[in-house]
Amino acid sequence: MELLIALAIGTLTGSGVWLLLRPRTYQVVIGLALLSYAVNLFIFSMGRLRVNAPPVLDGSMPVDPAAYTDPLPQALVLTAIVIGFATTALFLVVLIVSRGLTGTDHVDGRESDR
Numbered sequence: 464m465e466l467l468i469a470l471a472i473g474t475l476t477g478s479g480v481w482l483l484l485r486p487r488t489y490q491v492v493i494g495l496a497l498l499s500y501a502v503n504l505f506i507f508s509m510g511r512l513r514v515n516a517p518p519v520l521d522g523s524m525p526v527d528p529a530a531y532t533d534p535l536p537q538a539l540v541l542t543a544i545v546i547g548f549a550t551t552a553l554f555l556v557v558l559i560v561s562r563g564l565t566g567t568d569h570v571d572g573r574e575s576d577r
Contacts, residue, residue, distance in 0.1 A: 468508050475501035488561065488568050492554045499547040503540045510536035 475497050482494030510533040562568050
């Protein structure tokens with residue numbers, strides 16, 4: 464399970480960095496989104512990966528903290544998803560306005576001479 468999560472984080476990070484280095488603004492926005500997904504997955508995995516663990520403490524037995532996942536990373540990731548969605552929407556609006564004003568979607572504002 465940990466290997467799968469690590470591979471997913473690595474793949475998302477590598478793809479995000481590769482897209483950030485592209486010359487088109489849409490690819491940069493998608494790269495930033497992929498990087499935010501990788502960070503969210505990393506933060507989520509820091510809360511301990513548990514399968515078939517009870518989600519709520521049972522008051523009848525003594526509490527073993529190792530048997531439960533940490534809810535704080537889950538709350539942080541949920542907040543980060545909402546903020547990331549809003550930021551991506553804002554980036555896309557800025558991209559559309561920039562494309563309308565400059566007539567190009569290159570990051571530096573001009574086409575290459577290839």
